Amino acid sequence: DADVTQTPRNRITKTGKRIMLECSQTKGHDRMYWYRQDPGLGLRLIYYSFDVKDINKGEISDGYSVSRQAQAKFSLSLESAIPNQTALYFCATSDLRGSSTDTQYFGPGTRLTVL
């Protein structure tokens, strides 16, 4: 079984709809992240969480919210989806290694299309 899973894998929705993307991990990591990937722009950080009680905005948090329901679960919500939120969304996890963060482990991605 995959260590980091995302549901759904693909979603098509309409402008104005509320959408939730879910991420679960079995790696036991405290740190979880949500990114979006757009062609030619690389990955951009939306939100990150260093533990269940710690939520932080990333580079592009406007229009998004998150919930860390448990150590293993981190959900991303689009309260009112708009077409420019069409993108590939990735969840990732990592752990601490000394004073530095260890490598991040990525889920397979959710392809979201907003019409």
Add this chain to the structure above:
Amino acid sequence: KQEVTQIPAALSVPEGENLVLNCSFTDSAIYNLQWFRQDPGKGLTSLLLIQSSQREQTSGRLNASLDKSSGRSTLYIAASQPGDSATYLCAVDDYKLSFGAGTTVTVRA
């Protein structure tokens, strides 16, 4: 704000040729630098992680170097194979990852 640049954006080489992928970043105060591979429609797979105190890291045919003072890293892939065709992303960690846009590599058989 950390800016990460990867040049070239795309690269096509014949099988067997060595690959050289470049990554530059603007702020040298980093914890580490990571190289990832992404296959079409798939997630990212970590290839190498270089801590800020290290100069290079090797795994099989892959070798990555890091020069913090000049804000550069290079990923070398020796004796390329068609299976190496993918997009390669570098990311610098200054408590969160900042990614480059990637270099898409095609290895022709």
